[in-house]
Amino acid sequence: MTPPVITVAHGVVGYDGRPVLRDVSLSVTAGEVVAVLGANGSGKSTLIRAVLGLVPLAAGSVELFGTPLRRFRQWRRIGYVPQRLGAGGGVPATVREVVASGRLARRGVLRPPGRADREAVEEALRAVGLADRAGDPVATLSGGQQQRTLIARALAGRPELLVLDEPTAGVDAASQEAFAGALRDFVDGGGTVLLVAHELGPLRPLISRAVVVHQGGIAHDGAVPEPAGHHAEPDHDHVHPHGPDEPAGLWSS
Ligand SMILES: Nc1ncnc2c1ncn2[C@@H]1O[C@H](COP(=O)(O)OP(=O)(O)OP(=O)(O)O)[C@@H](O)[C@H]1O
Numbered sequence: 001m002t003p004p005v006i007t008v009a010h011g012v013v014g015y016d017g018r019p020v021l022r023d024v025s026l027s028v029t030a031g032e033v034v035a036v037l038g039a040n041g042s043g044k045s046t047l048i049r050a051v052l053g054l055v056p057l058a059a060g061s062v063e064l065f066g067t068p069l070r071r072f073r074q075w076r077r078i079g080y081v082p083q084r085l086g087a088g089g090g091v092p093a094t095v096r097e098v099v100a101s102g103r104l105a106r107r108g109v110l111r112p113p114g115r116a117d118r119e120a121v122e123e124a125l126r127a128v129g130l131a132d133r134a135g136d137p138v139a140t141l142s143g144g145q146q147q148r149t150l151i152a153r154a155l156a157g158r159p160e161l162l163v164l165d166e167p168t169a170g171v172d173a174a175s176q177e178a179f180a181g182a183l184r185d186f187v188d189g190g191g192t193v194l195l196v197a198h199e200l201g202p203l204r205p206l207i208s209r210a211v212v213v214h215q216g217g218i219a220h221d222g223a224v225p226e227p228a229g230h231h232a233e234p235d236h237d238h239v240h241p242h243g244p245d246e247p248a249g250l251w252s253s
Pocket of ligand 1: 020039040041
């Protein structure tokens with residue numbers, strides 16, 4: 001049997017001795033699109049950073065593609081888009097250069113890019129709707145377009161797993177739609193996705209499962225919860241898949 005793409009078993013993470021994740025277990029199988037939801041500071045980013053080995057576990061274990069994290073070396077199978085580019089300080093790189101950097105893990109730094117590299121870069125640029133901006137300096141793009149550039153960089157490496165931290169936060173509607181389209185193509189091609197989100201927006205129909213992080217644990221793992229505003233509707237009387245002690249405003253924080 002194929003092992004899960006991600007397995008976290010009883011993961012504990014703390015910063016400076018202060019626990020952030022207490023006992024988190026999570027398994028993601030190939031082809032799933034899992035959204036990690038929760039209020040600000042609940043530990044969503046910490047969870048995905050622990051999955052990637054970017055923060056150490058105080059206890060518990062992580063496996064990627066069936067291999068314990070400490071022995072895992074096949075990083076080309078994973079594309080990661082962190083939360084923000086930051087102000088950038090006027091990086092002169094063009095959109096195409098940034099996206100092409102996503103091929104480095106595959107081709108190595110010293111070998112010049114080949115046709116497969118160039119094709120993967122152009123395809124990724126098309127996937128996120130930035131082919132016409134490829135020659136422009138990244139600094140001249142909107143925040144949403146810069147975020148799409150990072151997503152294209154991850155896609156250019158042709159990963160099997162995409163890990164995205166708030167890919168659509170503060171991103172304009174056009175970029176959100178473009179991103180949703182690129183993600184759909186990726187998933188249709190057999191890709192697996194783990195993403196942190198505050199609001200799902202156009203991503204919503206793509207999400208197969210939601211994991212809600214609350215007070216250092218997983219408060220819900222299953223169907224995508226309704227947006228918070230929905231609760232105010234007068235005809236809102238269906239039974240929730242999650243417990244009655246669920247925190248309000250998971251979506252509005
Ligand atoms: N490097 C760090 N050192 C110390 N504390 C940290 C560090 N990173 C995060 N924290 C703290 O850990 C807690 C969880 O942070 P995390 O970024 O995982 O939450 P989050 O759910 O992703 O929040 P947000 O929605 O604001 O991005 C917060 O209280 C945060 O201040």
